[in-house]
Amino acid sequence: MGNEREIExxxxxxxxxxxxHKFGLNGxxxxxxxxxxxxxxxxxVIHGPKGCCFFYRLSAHRRYPYYDLESSDMEREEVLFxxxxxxxxxxxxxxxxxxxxxIFIIHSPVSDVLHEDxxxxxxxxxxxxxxxxxxxxxxxxxxxxxxxxxxxxxLAESPAEKRENxxxxxxxxxxxxxxxxxxxxxxxxxxxxxxxxxxxxxxxKGEVYQALPEMLAFLKKFGIxxxxxxxxxxxxxxxxxxxxxxNIVSRMNWANHMKDxxxxxxxxxxxxxxxxxxKGVCLLYRDIFQKMHMDESAFAKLDxxxxxxxxxxxxxxxxxSQCRVHIMCRDVKTAVQAIHLYAGDFQMNVGRLYLFxxxxxxxxxxxxxxVETKIFERIRKTAEIYGVQMKLxxxxxxxxxxxxxxxxxxLVNTNDFRFERLGLPVxxxxxxxxxxSYESFLRAARxxxxxxxxxxxxxxxxxxxLGTKEFEYPLYQDEMTxxxxxxxxxxxxx
Amino acid sequence: xxxxxxxxxxxxxxxxxxxxxCIILFHSVVGCHFGTLGLHLNHCPVEIHQASTLMGNKxxxxxxxxxxxxxxxxxxxxxxxxxxxxxxxCISELIEDDLDAIxxxxxxxxxxxxxxxxxxxxxxxxxxxxxxxxLSCFLEPxxxxxxxxxxxxxxxxxxxxxxxxxxxxxxIQNLLGEQVILNPCPPFCSVEDVKGLAQADLTLVFGRGxxxxxxxxxxxxxxxxxxxxxxxxxxxxxxxxxxxxxxxCDYSGARQEAEAALKRELLMFYxxxxxxxxxxxxxxxxxxRLNGLIRFLEEExxxxxxxxxxxxxxxxxxxxDASKAVILFATSYERKMxxxxxxxxxxxxxxxxxxxxxxxxxxxGVGGTVxxxxxxxxxxxxxxxxxxxxxx
Numbered sequence: 001m002g003n004e005r006e007i008e009x010x011x012x013x014x015x016x017x018x019x020x021h022k023f024g025l026n027g028x029x030x031x032x033x034x035x036x037x038x039x040x041x042x043x044x045v046i047h048g049p050k051g052c053c054f055f056y057r058l059s060a061h062r063r064y065p066y067y068d069l070e071s072s073d074m075e076r077e078e079v080l081f082x083x084x085x086x087x088x089x090x091x092x093x094x095x096x097x098x099x100x101x102x103i104f105i106i107h108s109p110v111s112d113v114l115h116e117d118x119x120x121x122x123x124x125x126x127x128x129x130x131x132x133x134x135x136x137x138x139x140x141x142x143x144x145x146x147x148x149x150x151x152x153x154x155l156a157e158s159p160a161e162k163r164e165n166x167x168x169x170x171x172x173x174x175x176x177x178x179x180x181x182x183x184x185x186x187x188x189x190x191x192x193x194x195x196x197x198x199x200x201x202x203x204x205k206g207e208v209y210q211a212l213p214e215m216l217a218f219l220k221k222f223g224i225x226x227x228x229x230x231x232x233x234x235x236x237x238x239x240x241x242x243x244x245x246x247n248i249v250s251r252m253n254w255a256n257h258m259k260d261x262x263x264x265x266x267x268x269x270x271x272x273x274x275x276x277x278x279k280g281v282c283l284l285y286r287d288i289f290q291k292m293h294m295d296e297s298a299f300a301k302l303d304x305x306x307x308x309x310x311x312x313x314x315x316x317x318x319x320x321s322q323c324r325v326h327i328m329c330r331d332v333k334t335a336v337q338a339i340h341l342y343a344g345d346f347q348m349n350v351g352r353l354y355l356f357x358x359x360x361x362x363x364x365x366x367x368x369x370x371v372e373t374k375i376f377e378r379i380r381k382t383a384e385i386y387g388v389q390m391k392l393x394x395x396x397x398x399x400x401x402x403x404x405x406x407x408x409x410x411l412v413n414t415n416d417f418r419f420e421r422l423g424l425p426v427x428x429x430x431x432x433x434x435x436x437s438y439e440s441f442l443r444a445a446r447x448x449x450x451x452x453x454x455x456x457x458x459x460x461x462x463x464x465x466l467g468t469k470e471f472e473y474p475l476y477q478d479e480m481t482x483x484x485x486x487x488x489x490x491x492x493x494x
Numbered sequence: 495x496x497x498x499x500x501x502x503x504x505x506x507x508x509x510x511x512x513x514x515x516c517i518i519l520f521h522s523v524v525g526c527h528f529g530t531l532g533l534h535l536n537h538c539p540v541e542i543h544q545a546s547t548l549m550g551n552k553x554x555x556x557x558x559x560x561x562x563x564x565x566x567x568x569x570x571x572x573x574x575x576x577x578x579x580x581x582x583x584c585i586s587e588l589i590e591d592d593l594d595a596i597x598x599x600x601x602x603x604x605x606x607x608x609x610x611x612x613x614x615x616x617x618x619x620x621x622x623x624x625x626x627x628x629l630s631c632f633l634e635p636x637x638x639x640x641x642x643x644x645x646x647x648x649x650x651x652x653x654x655x656x657x658x659x660x661x662x663x664x665x666i667q668n669l670l671g672e673q674v675i676l677n678p679c680p681p682f683c684s685v686e687d688v689k690g691l692a693q694a695d696l697t698l699v700f701g702r703g704x705x706x707x708x709x710x711x712x713x714x715x716x717x718x719x720x721x722x723x724x725x726x727x728x729x730x731x732x733x734x735x736x737x738x739x740x741x742x743c744d745y746s747g748a749r750q751e752a753e754a755a756l757k758r759e760l761l762m763f764y765x766x767x768x769x770x771x772x773x774x775x776x777x778x779x780x781x782x783r784l785n786g787l788i789r790f791l792e793e794e795x796x797x798x799x800x801x802x803x804x805x806x807x808x809x810x811x812x813x814x815d816a817s818k819a820v821i822l823f824a825t826s827y828e829r830k831m832x833x834x835x836x837x838x839x840x841x842x843x844x845x846x847x848x849x850x851x852x853x854x855x856x857x858x859g860v861g862g863t864v865x866x867x868x869x870x871x872x873x874x875x876x877x878x879x880x881x882x883x884x885x886x
Contacts, residue, residue, distance in 0.1 A: 016535045020528070020531060023544075023545075024524065024531050025524055025528060026525065026528045030528075048584075048613070049584060050499060051504055051526070053496075054499065054500035054501065055500070055525065055528075055529030055532070058532055058845075065826070065827060067831075071497075076614055078614070097810075109549075109584065109585050110584045110613075113585060113589070139551075140550060140554060141524060141549070141550055142525070142550065145550070476539075478540060479573060480514070480517055480543040481541065481542045481543070483545075483569065484543060486573075487545030487568055488545060490565070491561070491568075
């Protein structure tokens with residue numbers, strides 16, 4: 001494999017995704033589009049006015065518009081008298097023109113308020129031989145607002161010394177709704193194929209392009225085979241998804257539903273609290289082996305292979321252990337992971353963990369007063385394991401006033417170029433680079449070594465001269481932009 | 495067969511989002527806010543002047559007034575901004591939230607302009623027209639009697655997030671030169687500037703904005719002309735001709751200079767321009783841009799129009815194939831169509847979401863014309879495939 005995946009990662013990074021989410025959140029239709037957009041010969045039709053289709057076609061997180069999105073184009077007449085007939089006719093036209101294998105009918109807020117009988121439409125069309133399915137709407141418009149605060153509360157209760165899955169259920173995920181539709185309308189009961197798994201690969205970031213094929217190849221060595229990729233594989237393969245022993249999923253809600261329907265167990269690999277860093281990868285494969293009831297020899301072989309992988313980067317790890325760094329962290333959810341990764345897995349000489357949280361960070365990360373102490377205690381305990389001192393900082397002075405600040409060579413774990421102004425070079429985070437495959441860890445280690453060897457301050461960096469807001473998220477210091485941000489925080493996080 | 499037309503809400507946003515010291519508050523669901531923002535960030539990530547009441551279950555059942563109040567109180571508390579464009583989307587219109595009552599509640603403290611823009615009531619052009627007209631509340635009859643310096647014009651029709659809109663606006667100012675002053679106009683103006691629209695000698699409407707232009711004519715006697723978007727030298731000439739006709743200007747010098755400059759610059763491309771002669775093009779764009787582009791491509795480049803459709807009509811692959819077009823002028827949403835046939839795609843209008851542009855990038859005037867020709871050539875060269883005999 002050449003450099004294709006790094007190139008793909010780079011191309012995908014060129015999108016103002018972060019700034020978008022500082023001001024808003026997508027409606028759940030976006031999640032449903034994500035699913036349909038990955039499928040072969042499937043089309044999505046939004047039952048609503050044309051504006052929804054106009055926007056959701058953008059499908060921003062895919063970096064590639066979902067061009068085939070259709071709309072029933074509800075206008076005044078449909079709002080007054082019902083739009084079912086127009087929807088049916090539109091779907092008939094689409095089917096005649098394109099003969100898709102599946103047509104997902106997605107609810108819009110308008111069709112939900114009007115309580116349009118989309119299920120009835122789908123049933124009637126099916127009788128005509130048109131494969132239309134109703135993506136049942138579990139919640140109006142968007143995901144439940146308190147999901148973030150509930151997740152933070154669960155994380156606060158999770159013991160620092162354990163890597164427990166943090167499980168939070170919520171409604172209003174369009175992705176789940178579309179996946180549930182696949183479970184209900186496409187999948188069928190079939191005989192189990194031993195030692196097989198399905199993989200749900202939606203909304204993965206950088207690691208999917210590199211780590212995923214490595215993971216598949218690795219599991220094959222133990223006789224564990226991929227049954228199908230959900231929802232990317234052709235429909236005939238998706239139909240037989242229940243043949244697999246296990247679902248490996250990024251979203252557990254639909255996997256729960258599939259377990260209820262077909263008894264297929266699942267492993268939620270995106271649990272932020274378990275599968276991170278080197279140990280996270282090791283745990284991932286052990287958990288998969290356990291779910292697959294692999295015997296002792298498989299585990300022994302796994303141990304041996306892991307040591308062989310680590311031997312490949314012995315030199316790199318020796319180099320990194322000599323590097324004195326401070327960890328910069330602006331997200332309480334990832335602080336524990338960062339400590340384990342840099343101090344534990346890479347064995348770097350970590351002096352400080354600077355947990356830099358402004359007032360806005362408290363709002364955005366939903367650090368409520370009742371969980372604050374527990375969250376910070378959890379981080380502090382983890383830092384103590386490696387002799388790292390945690391420093392909670394509210395201002396930049398809290399960082400630079402630390403007499404030990406300049407004893408490190410670099411700040412790690414942050415992609416925020418503005419920290420160069422404090423006087424230390426910055427090394428971008430590799431936290432998300434380590435996932436799903438042992439090779440991803442090796443690559444991250446080598447990348448880190450490369451960056452450490454080339455560390456520098458950039459005196460003419462344009463990014464640092466553009467007048468963005470001082471250490472809040474880089475926003476341009478325009479009164480209106482800042483007000484828009486405040487309004488978003490006020491209305492969403494209330 | 496798909497349309498690329500947005501809804502009324504998007505049109506309202508396009509008319510208003512660039513206005514300084516005025517925040518847009520969507521009284522709608524989260525997707526409307528995110529959608530407009532997502533399409534805005536490509537072109538101007540530094541000016542984010544919008545928010546939403548984020549209507550959810552509670553608002554649908556109990557009404558959205560409380561959510562609006564919460565947002566307005568935040569504005570009052572957190573900033574000095576006092577002008578808010580409250581754009582009402584599908585859901586608030588369905589449940590008939592009484593926005594006028596809210597306005598009355600806050601009229602002492604805020605200037606609230608309500609624009610009813612449900613998506614089921616029209617497309618982008620309708621939204622743009624209504625939103626622009628809503629700004630007429632700033633215009634006072636006495637302003638029309640006041641004297642102003644020089645010859646002044648208004649220009650309507652540009653959208654906040656049209657591709658190269660900011661650069662085009664600057665180009666229009668350049669084209670006017672020192673003889674005519676371009677009033678700051680929506681979307682690139684301030685709230686205060688909107689008052690100044692009544693102090694103009696003429697309004698030019700590039701496809702949309704006709705309602706406000708008619709209002710200005712009726713209430714202030716300001717004549718208006720509807721023009722195609724001023725692509726190419728023909729667009730420049732038409733603009734100058736109108737100004738000469740209405741305002742007794744003289745652009746003969748500018749005309750000569752522009753022609754000389756274009757001759758000089760386009761000479762660099764002439765062997766490539768030869769291949770454009772009699773080649774078939776298809777254009778799928780907003781009404782205002784459609785005719786301007788067609789005129790430029792036909793008259794100035796000698797190309798042949800084989801398909802022209804406005805965005806509010808659907809465009810199918812079959813139509814495109816049947817047209818035998820070899821190049822397509824359209825939005826980014828037509829990229830898949832273009833790629834499936836290896837057609838060069840020249841992006842125009844809105845939305846263009848796979849290109850960024852600076853505040854000086856333009857598609858009109860001398861520089862813009864050169865850019866447009868260059869873009870046609872470069873996009874075509876990019877697609878050289880080397881298939882040769884494999885095509886057989």
